[in-house]
Amino acid sequence: KQEVTQIPAALSVPEGENLVLNCSFTDSAIYNLQWFRQDPGKGLTSLLLIQSSQREQTSGRLNASLDKSSGRSTLYIAASQPGDSATYLCAVNSGGYQKVTFGIGTKLQVIP
Amino acid sequence: DVKVTQSSRYLVKRTGEKVFLECVQDMDHENMFWYRQDPGLGLRLIYFSYDVKMKEKGDIPEGYSVSREKKERFSLILESASTNQTSMYLCASRSTGQVTNQPQHFGDGTRLSIL
DSSP: OOOEEEEOSEEEEETTOOEEEEEEESOOOEEEEEEEEEOTTSOEEEEEEEETTOSEEEETTEEEEEETTTTEEEEEEOSOOGGGOEEEEEEEEESSTTOEEEOOOEEEEEEO | OOOEEESOSEEEEOTTOOEEEEEEESSOOSEEEEEEEETTTEEEEEEEEEETTEEEEOSOOTTEEEEEEETTEEEEEESSOOGGGOEEEEEEEEOOSSGGGOOOEEOOOEEEEEO
16 A cells, blocks of 8 residues: 655745755555645645656756655755745555545745 | 636535535546545545546545536535535546646635534
8 A cells, every 4th residue: 555755744944945845655666746735725736747757857946856766756946935835745646547645745834 | 727626615514414516627537536635634535537427436435425427527425414524625637648647636625514
């Protein structure tokens, strides 16, 4: 059974800092890994999807990496802004095409 | 951009009522999903559908049923609402396409309270 862990559970950083969010998973036989952002009381917004054959994906100030052999992914946010404050979730697609396992998330606060 | 629309942002119902949550997507996606999200437990899959009138149970289907009569619409039904079904409900859709590169797209969620 796939298990997804996100550490830390919460993070507070000053504006402008570069930061890394971590996601680990137990079963390396994955189709893809997706990073989401969730604002309070809202749904999930897709940020990046990394296919199993890829090592990283970039979108603007975001860069996500994937190391299947070690069961880890990182989301790097450059030059953080207060508007980046949200909960970030990682989701792993494995064990069947429709099977997606979510982490509980990292709650990020960027202080002006 | 994909648009997934959930009919209600907030809903308050009473124990024992039959509750309908509606979800519509505008991108002709074959696959649609219902999740619930609870603090400390994350998102858990209730049901998914891979085609019209086709459905599969997820991890926590007890107390729920679903309906997919049209490709764009996926409904979650609480047959007899109970207080332990108070939660945030999230609908998602995804194209079949190539297996490894299809992201899930989510609606804004329905915060359901059962009194």
